[in-house]
Amino acid sequence: MQSYTKKLNNFVKLLICKMKNMDIQYVIGVDMGGTNTVMGVVDARGTILFRSQIDTSAYETGKDYTKALGAAINELIEQNQLKGKIKGIGMGAPDGNMNDGTIEHAANIPWAKNVVVPIAAMLTQETGLPCKLTNDANAAALGEMAYGSAKGMKDFMVITLGTGLGSGIVAGGQLIVGHDGFAGELGHVRVVRENGRLCGCGRTGCLETYASATGVARTARELLELYPERKSVLRNIIHRPISSKDIFEAAEKGDDLALEIFDFTGKILGEAFADFITFSSPQAIILFGGLAHAEKYLLKPLQEEMDRQILTMYKGKTKIIVSQLNDAEAAILGASALAWE
Amino acid sequence: MQSYTKKLNNFVKLLICKMKNMDIQYVIGVDMGGTNTVMGVVDARGTILFRSQIDTSAYETGKDYTKALGAAINELIEQNQLKGKIKGIGMGAPDGNMNDGTIEHAANIPWAKNVVVPIAAMLTQETGLPCKLTNDANAAALGEMAYGSAKGMKDFMVITLGTGLGSGIVAGGQLIVGHDGFAGELGHVRVVRENGRLCGCGRTGCLETYASATGVARTARELLELYPERKSVLRNIIHRPISSKDIFEAAEKGDDLALEIFDFTGKILGEAFADFITFSSPQAIILFGGLAHAEKYLLKPLQEEMDRQILTMYKGKTKIIVSQLNDAEAAILGASALAWE
Numbered sequence: 001m002q003s004y005t006k007k008l009n010n011f012v013k014l015l016i017c018k019m020k021n022m023d024i025q026y027v028i029g030v031d032m033g034g035t036n037t038v039m040g041v042v043d044a045r046g047t048i049l050f051r052s053q054i055d056t057s058a059y060e061t062g063k064d065y066t067k068a069l070g071a072a073i074n075e076l077i078e079q080n081q082l083k084g085k086i087k088g089i090g091m092g093a094p095d096g097n098m099n100d101g102t103i104e105h106a107a108n109i110p111w112a113k114n115v116v117v118p119i120a121a122m123l124t125q126e127t128g129l130p131c132k133l134t135n136d137a138n139a140a141a142l143g144e145m146a147y148g149s150a151k152g153m154k155d156f157m158v159i160t161l162g163t164g165l166g167s168g169i170v171a172g173g174q175l176i177v178g179h180d181g182f183a184g185e186l187g188h189v190r191v192v193r194e195n196g197r198l199c200g201c202g203r204t205g206c207l208e209t210y211a212s213a214t215g216v217a218r219t220a221r222e223l224l225e226l227y228p229e230r231k232s233v234l235r236n237i238i239h240r241p242i243s244s245k246d247i248f249e250a251a252e253k254g255d256d257l258a259l260e261i262f263d264f265t266g267k268i269l270g271e272a273f274a275d276f277i278t279f280s281s282p283q284a285i286i287l288f289g290g291l292a293h294a295e296k297y298l299l300k301p302l303q304e305e306m307d308r309q310i311l312t313m314y315k316g317k318t319k320i321i322v323s324q325l326n327d328a329e330a331a332i333l334g335a336s337a338l339a340w341e
Numbered sequence: 342m343q344s345y346t347k348k349l350n351n352f353v354k355l356l357i358c359k360m361k362n363m364d365i366q367y368v369i370g371v372d373m374g375g376t377n378t379v380m381g382v383v384d385a386r387g388t389i390l391f392r393s394q395i396d397t398s399a400y401e402t403g404k405d406y407t408k409a410l411g412a413a414i415n416e417l418i419e420q421n422q423l424k425g426k427i428k429g430i431g432m433g434a435p436d437g438n439m440n441d442g443t444i445e446h447a448a449n450i451p452w453a454k455n456v457v458v459p460i461a462a463m464l465t466q467e468t469g470l471p472c473k474l475t476n477d478a479n480a481a482a483l484g485e486m487a488y489g490s491a492k493g494m495k496d497f498m499v500i501t502l503g504t505g506l507g508s509g510i511v512a513g514g515q516l517i518v519g520h521d522g523f524a525g526e527l528g529h530v531r532v533v534r535e536n537g538r539l540c541g542c543g544r545t546g547c548l549e550t551y552a553s554a555t556g557v558a559r560t561a562r563e564l565l566e567l568y569p570e571r572k573s574v575l576r577n578i579i580h581r582p583i584s585s586k587d588i589f590e591a592a593e594k595g596d597d598l599a600l601e602i603f604d605f606t607g608k609i610l611g612e613a614f615a616d617f618i619t620f621s622s623p624q625a626i627i628l629f630g631g632l633a634h635a636e637k638y639l640l641k642p643l644q645e646e647m648d649r650q651i652l653t654m655y656k657g658k659t660k661i662i663v664s665q666l667n668d669a670e671a672a673i674l675g676a677s678a679l680a681w682e
Contacts (some may be wrong), residue, residue, distance in 0.1 A: 174515060176512045182654055184619070184621075193612075203650070278529050279517070281518075312542065314521075
C-alpha cells in the first residue's frame, strides 16, 4: 500500500512538473533604442500583453542601465503575476552581438560608446532568466519568422529601411550571424563604385546612402540642385532639411520630382537585390521600417529593375513583400522572438 | 539455463550489429564533369582508396548514364569487398540541385540539356545506397570542411577560380543552398555596373568575367590592345588564344604586363570580397581551382584592396586561404563529403 502511495506521489509530482512547463508560455521582448528602451510580455501568437519602458541614455554605465532594466522587467513580471511563466528575454540593440550577448562600441549610446558591455549575461543575473541579444535587423527577421510574413519560410531576408539600411538574413531556417556575430550589413554593400555618396562608415557608394530615409532625402537635395528649372513642392521646404516624409507627402500630391526620387530609390534597391539573391536564394525579401511605407511608389521600379538585372536561374522566384507587422510593436515582437529560439 | 543462452545470443547479436555499424567507414565521391565522371572510395580521413571512371557524354539519356554509373559503383564496391561498408554516395555535378537531388538544364551535358534529371534517386535505385548531390562549388566547400583548410570552421566561403567563378557558402556550420537549391552564384554578382564585360549569362559586369581563367585571358587581350606600345612575352602568342597558364608563365618570367593582369584581378576580387563579407562574416575565404595557383601574384593585391574597401567592423577578421587539397583529388573528396552529412 505504501508503495502504491509512493507511486501516486511520484505521478502527481510528474503532473505538476508538466503543468509548470505548460505554464511557461510567455517571453519578454526588449527593444533598446538610443533614447528609450521599450519592453513587453509577448505570448506565442505575438500579442504584446503588458508593456514598460525606461530611459536608455539616463545611465552612466552599462551596469547601471542593466540594473534599471532588470528591475523594470522584474516589476513587469511581479505586477502581472507571471513569475515562473516566462521562458526568457530577447533583446534587440544597436550593434548587438548575438554570439557573445554583448553590445559593442555602440556610437549612439553614451554608456556603450567605447566599450564592450556583456548585457545578456548581466541581465540574466538581474532577472534569473536566460537572455539573448542581437541587432535590430536580425531581431526583425526573427520577428517576421515567428509572427509575420516569413512564417514557415526557411530562406528569406529582411531589409530594414530606416535612418540607415539594416538586414537580417535567414538561411536554412537559421539566422546568419557570422563567426563574429556581425553578419548581415547589406546597407554597406557598395552599389555605386565610381563617385558614390560618402557614407557614415567612411566609405563611398554604400547602399544605405541611397536607400534609406536619409538616402532619399539626399536624392531629393541632389535632384533639386541638378534641375533648378524643375518645379516641385519640395522647393517650398526652406527652413529645415527635407525629410523622407516630406517626399512621401509630395508624391501623394502627384509631385513629379518626388515620384522620380522613389523611382530612383526603387531601382537602386532592385539592382542590389538581384545581387543579394545570388548569395542565399531567398524565397522572399521582406521590406520593413519607415521607408517601406512608400511601397506604392517603391515596389514597381524595384521589382522591374530586379527582374531586369537578375540571373535567369533566379528569375521570378523571390517575392518582395512589405512587412505586415505593426511598426510600434514590431521591434518588441522581433526581439521577443529570440527568446523562443 | 536456456534463458541464459538466449541472453548470450542476444548479446552476441548486439555485438555483431555494433561491429557492422563500425564497419560502415567509407563513402563514395562522384565528380561529374562534362567529359568524364570520376569516382572514388574515400575513408574518414580523406584518403581516396579505390577509383573508377566512366564517360559522361557517351549516353543518350540520364537514365542510361545513371545505369552505367550505378554499375561502375557496384563493381567498385564488389571488387574491393566493401559491401555493407559504404555509408552513401556524394556527387558533385554542374547545375546539381541539393534540395531535389536533380541535375537541371545542364548546358554542357548532352542528356541533361533541357530536362530535369532526378539523378540522386535513380542512383539510389541502382546501388541501394543513399545519394546526395550538389554543384561543384558546394562540394568543394564541404570537402574543405571535412578534410581541408576549413576543418572546424562554421562560417567560411569557398571561391572556385576555374573557367568560371563558383562559390560554396557555409554559415553556422550549414551549407547555404537557398529555397530552390541554387544559392551561391557569386560569380554573377555584378562588380562593374557601367560598361562591364558581357557575361555568358547574358548580363554585364559579372565577377567571373574578370576573376576566372577566362577572365584573366580577357584582361590580357584588353591590356595588349589598350597599350600597343608595351612589350610583353604574351605578344608572341599569335596562333592560339592566350590562356591563364600563359599569363602565369609570363609572370614567372617577370613580364610586367602579366604581373599587372594578376594585380588587376586580385584587386577586383578584393573589392568583391569586401562586399561578400557583409553577408555572412566568414572566418575565412578559401580560394580553390586552377587560377588559385597564381596565389603569389593574386594574394597581395587582393588582401590590400579588401583591407582598403572593407567596413571597419570586419577589418582584419577574415583570412584569405588557398586550398591545400590536391587538385586531382579535390573534386572526388568534395563530393564524398556530402555523404558523411
